Amino acid sequence: MQKQPRFSGVITPVLTPFGEDGGPDAERFVEHCHWLLDEGCTGLAPFGTTSEGNSLGLDERMELLEELVDDGIDPAKLMPGTGTCALADAVMLTKHAVDLGCGGVLMLPPFYYKAPSEEGLYRFFAEAIEGVGDGRLKIYLYHIPPVAQVGFPLALIGRLIKAFPETIVGLKDSSGDWSNTAAILKAYPGFEVFPGSEVFLLDGLRAGAAGCISATCNVSAAAIRNVYDHWQGPDADKLQAGITALRKAIQAFPMIPALKALIAHYRHDPGWAKVRPPFTELPAADADKVVRTLADAHNFRLDFAKAA
């Protein structure tokens, strides 16, 4: 029996802008989120890897999330990152998100200690679910072994779904390995799987994926949404080829600084380019190169006029 998906479509791990003082800039953040929804995003996943989420303090994350809800963004569309190395902190962030009405949370496994056992990871999630203690909780597992190093093996995913069928409802697969995504889709029908890159969007949808959650949605959500809306139409492969080519052009640069440089350029707002350590901003010449490369080869530009 296919469950009604809670999230589907095009979900953005929202970039986090910073102010002059280094703190998160709530005003730019809320503005960007509204613009992303206007561009066609079906959901927002703040505090993911692209969001520099793990460079944000616990209080900073909670305050930013409250800003979004206070500013009228439907919490059902929000899937904030709440996984941390420490159970107590993960429970606190997750409970806070559930209390705000968030439609789901995207949880990293505890990622400091390497090569944990399946049993150890299972216990982390079992204890987190018990700690939150709220039937509204919907967890999306965040599988990103290239960064977190610790991931979710296929058997663990199955064990968690079986133990918590109403809570463990989906997964973002940022392994970059389509065969892994395909294996999860095949093993667990009805589980809401999102490839971590739009490169796999069409293949994913054809195999039962729910959509994609991708860094580059921060600057190309409309084109990605177009593939999502027309994936069964005659132009689907051609549309997919377009977003794949753009994605590959962008990821040739350091992803987070490059995305921020693009927004800074088209918003005429140099402050948008600011990143937190351990990242560094692109040097001006490299930022120019990102803008020019994408404009020349992909006719890429961002239009913020309608958001004004």
Add this chain to the structure above:
Amino acid sequence: MQKQPRFSGVITPVLTPFGEDGGPDAERFVEHCHWLLDEGCTGLAPFGTTSEGNSLGLDERMELLEELVDDGIDPAKLMPGTGTCALADAVMLTKHAVDLGCGGVLMLPPFYYKAPSEEGLYRFFAEAIEGVGDGRLKIYLYHIPPVAQVGFPLALIGRLIKAFPETIVGLKDSSGDWSNTAAILKAYPGFEVFPGSEVFLLDGLRAGAAGCISATCNVSAAAIRNVYDHWQGPDADKLQAGITALRKAIQAFPMIPALKALIAHYRHDPGWAKVRPPFTELPAADADKVVRTLADAHNFRLDFAKAA
């Protein structure tokens, strides 16, 4: 000019006991810390890797640290782990430690994002020092690439020492690579370097190291202290061989669960064996094997009588 070292000798990354409810057990923790000092530890480094420090919430760490100081442990002997992925959280923990009078802090680099640039790591520490804004702050860099993946290259260490000579005062080297420790000792005389294993204690002292900070100090501090006290004596190599053999016997088992199993056994307190996810306790048969192996081959036992 050789600076007066702030820490030297035998420093324990203190194990964190947990209670029935899964929370840190302050009573067992304080008791263990007093016992370690009685055994000859010259300092304590709570919330390190061995402490399951990254499995502790921010509030849990601060509360445990306050318990130690409230219970009469000299804060000058404390070097708590305060490095986290997020600058804001690292600043909060570090400021709290400095305000309590801690002699130093042991700081991991931000470890979520992999392969950060030297400049990015430099900025993290520069901004952390500025954020704490307290001349009493003494930072020991925590280099543990096998776990954190992100470490401190030699050039970065030099750059940090040069920029913050009064603040960046030492390093724990848990690379397990003696040639790295030797290179740091050679490059930066007067920098307080602690190998992360007593296996390198004698070699370290002969090359100018300040002592060691080692997981196994939780159960063998007295023997390690004996090497430290007699490293220039005629029996130094023989004493070193003894602690090396014991260390190698212990690290043949999963380190954290094995150390806790040993303490649980000799304290007749099964609850001591509890670990937090993603770790799991040793099965009973394996716990027995640790105890028997060490007792048979190394005449190892723990004496808690004098602590009673």
